[in-house]
Amino acid sequence: MTFGLELKGRRALVTGAGQGVGRGIVHGLAAAGADVIVNDLRIERAQEVADEIGGTAAAFDVTDYDAVTDAIAALDDVDILVNNAGNAGAEGFAGLGRFVDTRPSDWEPFFRVNLYGVLHCTHAVLPGMIDRGWGRVITISSDSGRTGEANMAAYAASKAGAAGLTRALAVETGRYGITVNTIALGTMRTEATEGLWADPDNPHAKQLLRRYAVRRPGLPEDAAALTVFLASGHASWITGQTYPVNGGISFAQ
Numbered sequence: 001m002t003f004g005l006e007l008k009g010r011r012a013l014v015t016g017a018g019q020g021v022g023r024g025i026v027h028g029l030a031a032a033g034a035d036v037i038v039n040d041l042r043i044e045r046a047q048e049v050a051d052e053i054g055g056t057a058a059a060f061d062v063t064d065y066d067a068v069t070d071a072i073a074a075l076d077d078v079d080i081l082v083n084n085a086g087n088a089g090a091e092g093f094a095g096l097g098r099f100v101d102t103r104p105s106d107w108e109p110f111f112r113v114n115l116y117g118v119l120h121c122t123h124a125v126l127p128g129m130i131d132r133g134w135g136r137v138i139t140i141s142s143d144s145g146r147t148g149e150a151n152m153a154a155y156a157a158s159k160a161g162a163a164g165l166t167r168a169l170a171v172e173t174g175r176y177g178i179t180v181n182t183i184a185l186g187t188m189r190t191e192a193t194e195g196l197w198a199d200p201d202n203p204h205a206k207q208l209l210r211r212y213a214v215r216r217p218g219l220p221e222d223a224a225a226l227t228v229f230l231a232s233g234h235a236s237w238i239t240g241q242t243y244p245v246n247g248g249i250s251f252a253q
């Protein structure tokens with residue numbers, strides 16, 4: 001048996017990949033040999049990351065079904081879809097607060113990106129994967145959707161919904177050589193959370209880190225490592241799962 005995470009000849013699409021976790025995943029997939037299409041709402045972000053790896057940029061809004069369908073139809077076959085676009089839009093993470101104090105207008109952006117965005121992109125790539133008898137769908141979720149987290153109810157619910165979609169689609173598509181999995185991340189250090197980590201003496205950051213067995217925030221490459229493995233041929237019997245990548249977080253402090 002040889003063991004190598006070789007993705008040569010595979011074409012990957014990573015959504016929301018103009019920065020942060022998505023950018024790390026783009027670099028991981030490209031290093032494994034995949035042709036990578038870099039999506040972002042912001043064309044300049046997508047182009048910059050595509051230029052870093054010699055890939056292609058595709059700007060579209062994952063929340064817009066028609067735009068997603070048209071954009072993906074215009075691409076060559078997508079073998080690997082990474083649903084990474086998340087949070088609440090281009091400005092990154094939007095704060096929520098106690099559920100009882102929030103309104104439907106606060107919940108909606110999370111569902112549009114984290115759940116409908118995943119539905120749209122997955123719906124657009126699956127027919128081609130079924131025809132070709134091979135595919136990987138990997139959705140980047142959050143531990144708050146797996147275990148629950150105070151003050152983030154709508155975000156957690158939207159992420160848990162995407163994990164439910166993963167399980168259902170795994171059952172539907174396994175017979176076609178397609179696997180569908182979710183990665184549930186702990187708190188990462190990305191542009192979206194830089195305000196938390198920029199000051200090493202930030203008491204909130206220090207308190208948060210006490211919950212992590214590995215005393216650091218996650219990095220994009222931590223997410224990339226499991227994504228590349230799940231995308232590889234070695235993971236062909238792994239489907240319908242949600243894998244935490246979270247530095248051993250525990251709710252005990």
Ligand SMILES: NC(=O)c1ccc[n+]([C@@H]2O[C@H](COP(=O)([O-])OP(=O)(O)OC[C@H]3O[C@@H](n4cnc5c(N)ncnc54)[C@H](O)[C@@H]3O)[C@@H](O)[C@H]2O)c1
Nearest residue numbers: 016020021041061062086087089090092142187188190192
């Ligand atoms: N940062 C964290 O601590 C953390 C923790 C758990 C899970 N996650 C998840 O990881 C993923 C990436 O997070 P990040 O911190 O890198 O985010 P980020 O906000 O730094 O980057 C997200 C990128 O997605 C793009 N984007 C947003 N809405 C889009 C849309 N509708 N269509 C296309 N592109 C869009 C943005 O322009 C941005 O470039 C998200 O799904 C997020 O929920 C992040």
